Amino acid sequence: MTAARPIDLLGQAHERIVRAMGTYAHVLVVGAPELVDVAVARLGELERRWSRFLPDSEMSRVNAAEGAPVAVSPETFLLVSRAVEAWRLTDGLFDPTVLDALERAGYDRSFTDADCSVHRAGVPPRPPMPVPGPAGVVLVPELRTVQLPTGVRLDPGGVGKGLAADLVVTELRRAGAAGACVNLGGDLRVAGRAPTAHGWVLGVDDPVATGHVVPVRLGDEAVVTSTRKLRRWTRAGAELHHLIDPGTGSPSRSPIHTVSVVAPQAWWAEVLAKSALVAGPDRGTDLLARAGVAALVALDDGSVLEVGGWADRVVTSPSGS
Numbered sequence: 339m340t341a342a343r344p345i346d347l348l349g350q351a352h353e354r355i356v357r358a359m360g361t362y363a364h365v366l367v368v369g370a371p372e373l374v375d376v377a378v379a380r381l382g383e384l385e386r387r388w389s390r391f392l393p394d395s396e397m398s399r400v401n402a403a404e405g406a407p408v409a410v411s412p413e414t415f416l417l418v419s420r421a422v423e424a425w426r427l428t429d430g431l432f433d434p435t436v437l438d439a440l441e442r443a444g445y446d447r448s449f450t451d452a453d454c455s456v457h458r459a460g461v462p463p464r465p466p467m468p469v470p471g472p473a474g475v476v477l478v479p480e481l482r483t484v485q486l487p488t489g490v491r492l493d494p495g496g497v498g499k500g501l502a503a504d505l506v507v508t509e510l511r512r513a514g515a516a517g518a519c520v521n522l523g524g525d526l527r528v529a530g531r532a533p534t535a536h537g538w539v540l541g542v543d544d545p546v547a548t549g550h551v552v553p554v555r556l557g558d559e560a561v562v563t564s565t566r567k568l569r570r571w572t573r574a575g576a577e578l579h580h581l582i583d584p585g586t587g588s589p590s591r592s593p594i595h596t597v598s599v600v601a602p603q604a605w606w607a608e609v610l611a612k613s614a615l616v617a618g619p620d621r622g623t624d625l626l627a628r629a630g631v632a633a634l635v636a637l638d639d640g641s642v643l644e645v646g647g648w649a650d651r652v653v654t655s656p657s658g659s
Contacts, residue, residue: 351517351533354378359385359499361523365506368533369516376513377506377520384502387414388494390437397494401437405488407476413505415482421497422472424609428625431613433584435470437493440582442467469584500562500608503527524563527604528556539653545596545636552598552634553653560604564611565596583616592618596636599626600651607631619643 352371355364358381365377387396396414410418421434474487486492499522507527510518517530519538532538540561541551554561566581566589582589597615601607610629614622619637626633626645635643 351519356381358382359389359502359522360391360495361499363523364519364521366519366533367510367515368518368531370510370514373510373513373515373518377510377518380506380509381502381520381522384413384498384505387411388417388498388502390494397492400484400486401491403486405486407478407481407483407485409481409483412482415477415479415484417494417498417501418475418484418492419477420501420605421492421494422475422477424497424606424613425472428609428613430471430584431617431621431625432496432609433469433471433582434492434494434496435472435490436496436582436584437491438467439469439588440493469582471584496612497605497608499523499525500527500560500604500606503560503604524565525560525604525608526562527560529558536653542598542634545598545634546640546642554598554600554651555653556600556651559600559602560607561598561600562604562607562611563596563598564608564615566615581612581615592616592622593638594619594622594635595638596634597622598634600632600648601629 351366351368352374353364353366354374355362356378357363363381365374367373367377386392389395390397390401392398396410400408400410424432425434470490472490472492474490476485503520503522503525504527506520507518507529511529515530517528517532519526519528526540528538538556539553540556542554542561542563544550544552545565564581583591592615594615597611599607599611601610610626610631610633614626614633614635617625619635623635623643623645631646632648632651633645634648635645637643
């Protein structure tokens with residue numbers, strides 16, 4: 339997975355790494371060891387509500403409703419609301435209605451590890467279809483119902499891991515944790531007191547130098563990395579990945595391969611990272627600048643673009659000196 343982890347722990351933190359949401363989840367709690375189990379259980383609960391790979395999940399029921407309204411939990415209502423909001427805020431660069439496009443490209447079952455062995459390499463991808471967009475999604479807060487137009491299905495993966503990190507970190511703090519960190523495969527949120535002498539400094543995978551990390555300083559914030567170097571597969575000689583361009587319905591052909599974003603919340607950082615990658619260097623960096631976030635954008639030609647004070651986030655040593 340894409341790394342993002344605290345540097346130089348002082349032994350004040352209690353942590354665990356588990357499988358969750360198709361990736362590895364790293365949960366770290368400062369000052370309340372009993373809450374680690376609570377956080378892990380909560381991630382499992384959210385996965386059972388949201389996974390498109392579980393036929394009885396709330397999101398699967400919403401997607402199978404054929405135009406009928408479906409009553410859902412507060413968490414699922416929030417997930418869909420955030421996804422539709424993200425579509426509006428990015429002028430359609432982020433589109434949660436890409437599920438059919440993902441499946442046509444071959445992402446029709448969950449990844450169990452970093453490779454693509456779950457995909458049928460001998461079966462060619464089906465021709466892409468236009469992405470419908472969520473303009474017709476009806477959300478009724480009073481009834482907590484979600485109604486999708488017939489033929490429209492949502493992919494919760496575009497915002498789900500970031501939102502899960504946000505929810506669990508917030509709940510850990512409310513439950514008494516002095517500090518908390520949740521990392522879901524590179525979608526990371528921190529809050530409260532860090533378990534280090536120098537605050538929250540997270541090691542983010544260097545997009546250029548394989549095996550190296552970039553130390554990035556955070557407050558009560560999130561850092562999210564989106565890349566097409568993971569979750570990719572080859573079918574009928576075509577290399578494909580999971581980041582769909584809503585304009586074509588196909589995996590993005592943007593010259594950007596990785597985007598890391600620092601933002602106040604992980605769901606928003608996740609949306610911006612994916613949107614910028616799909617948009618390409620010009621539109622992507624403009625979107626990030628308008629959002630007022632710090633970001634690092636890596637291109638196929640080996641160049642990198644820094645946006646919004648990214649350099650100010652990077653520390654030259656764990657102590658920041």
